[in-house]
Amino acid sequence: MTDRPNEQNDVDSTATLFHDIATPLVIAKMKAELLAKYLPDLIKAMVDSPELRHLLPEGEKFIDALIHSPEIMVSNLAIVQKKINLLSTSMRHQTNSFISTSVDDLAAPDARSGVQINASTRVSVIKTILLVDDEVIHRDIGESLLAPHYSVDFAKNGLEALSMCEQKHYDLILMDLHMPKMNGEQATVELRTRVSSETIIFGLTSLPIGANRSGLLARGFTDFLEKPLSLQSLQNLLRSHERHV
Template sequence: MIQKTIDNYLNIKVQKIEFDFQGRIIFSDDILFPTKNASSIYDIHPFFEIINEIIQVKNREEIFKIILFELEKTTFIVDIIVYSGNKEINPFLLIFDRSEYYTEIQQVTQDKNELFISNFHENEKNIKLNEEKSFKNKFLASISHDLKTPIAGVIGLLDLFKKENLTYDQKELLSTINSSMIHINRLVGDIFDLSKIEYGEFQIENNSFDLEEIIKNIERVYLEKFILKNVEFQVVKSNKVPVKLIGDYNRVIQIITNLVDNAYKYTNKGKVVFEINLDYRRAKNVRLKFSVKDTGIGFDITSKEQFESFKKLHHQNIEGSGLGLSIVIKLIELMKGTFSFDSKINEGSLFEITLPFETEIESQKSKTTIKKFTKIDIKNKFNVLIVDDNEINQLVLMKLLVNHGGFYMDIANNGEKAIEMAKKEDYDLIFMDLHMPKMNGFEAIEYITSNENLKKSKIIALSAYDIKKDKELAKTLKVDDYIVKPFVSEELFTSIYNVLNIKKEQ
């Protein structure tokens, strides 16, 4: 079944050219273009000059993607695989004609951009209507989902690249891209959280966490950035502050990160101090005070109500969405905390917040211990159907399963195709994207689970929407698990092990 999937993916024209170690052409099937007039591989196209370096190392394989070829008045967009050969095998290259595929991708992207621009102008008109708030929230939720889908794909690809043997320069580029994607994902997360809060769908979670871990994360992310900006960065924690707490770890991180990030952006000299103190303690209940003080450019706002969504504090050309403090204030209110600030133009700003927590006791600590992920070798192969309308997400999920081993895979682009394939094949597990064109994932799941003639496959729902309504509907349909994109490989396989009851002793 893997072979069938690969065959479908590679159902394109491929030209093979074999040559010796001096570059002289030995054989070419000329499927894409003739090579009769070229005695050497280097005569075909300037791109092939790079081959001379590749063949210096035996058994080397290099892959080049999205190469534009203009040969004999014909233009190709190709992917190329070069094998350097060895004593028994001559070097050769495979040229895959991806012109149609990349042209379609370009057209789809252009169509989406035009549609987005068109919708944006229409939205600008609608925002002025009486239902501004309702419309804005729906728009934010929708656009966040549309952005999270490609973000999930890119983060998944980056996770796969980390496992490859990369050069130092490639690792540096990968690290830069990864940092940018984390930043983008956080911005999109802020937008999505804002829409959930105003919809009344946002929920604060209470779990055990270590405050020291938050402090280390903040230092790790910002210490070097402040040094490069020649601004002093201090983290001060009172010894009276307990470190084992029960509260919403992710929201605490989100609040502190937004405050420190603001201080970083608006402070060009002097220092920034992030301080944590004990504000109140009685029995297991504590209230902590977090403060961020900077010597930055300051602002002249006097009321927290003036921190509107998407409104910056001033008009200087500094990167930012204007969402940070608006999100912070709304999260603090949901967590039943307090927020205050003081700022003077060209002198700096001070933000102070208090948040309530419970201190962790030993019995709770033992219950909330996080188990380290351990890969399990699968002896019995499982039949899997991947249902997703996004080709990148299909590829990432398929690659993760192939690298792990133990799975046969098929792919469907929508709910209708998934049902058609489920009628012909028994699947142990179905990954179902919930938001697809034609027939969405909810409808497909309902049909599959209610049809007596279909095998009762395990189903893991995949969605960029982390909202209560979707989760409750998925639960009603008896979905075995619900994973929010973007996810990490450990999260994916933990879910697979649990759903398929795969144990280490298998």
């Protein structure tokens, strides 16, 4: 029999490593894309302006480098992202294949009924996700992590979330706690009067929940996740709740 805690630690460590690499890559690529969009025209305008031309370095090769470097950065970061994603998928597959040789992983018994339930099928129950966050960077991170595995929609605040939930059913709602117009707590209270009782609502926050946890749970949250979002932490939390269903 293999040592299960150590194996699970290996899975979590691998997921954490790739999350820690992927998150700054996403942010860097976003910044590079902004530079690629706006910097070339700005440089060209400065070249043509007698008042601003002196702020640029001398020599055509330096001007050319300033204009084209952001595009090169975007391209290189996209290549690195692709390689990281391929490596991450490969390592997760190898690790999960090793762990799946354990009978306990292949058929984990439900705590109450004794029914044999495949651990991997628990998380697969979640098909549709609504990510609610007012910050573009966190929506982009969420898209990069979730879109390959789930059908994902996005809302910028609680009011948008209410409107979208009236039009479509979501198995899981990831709700940022701190947003303008209608924050996560207000939106969750309202959503609980409108959505299915089976809908899972995880609060997202970069601040400690602390003593507010019990009050937020009473208002309709299922549980909480730290930002920035991690796919592994999300799936681990889903599994932990499904084991108690």
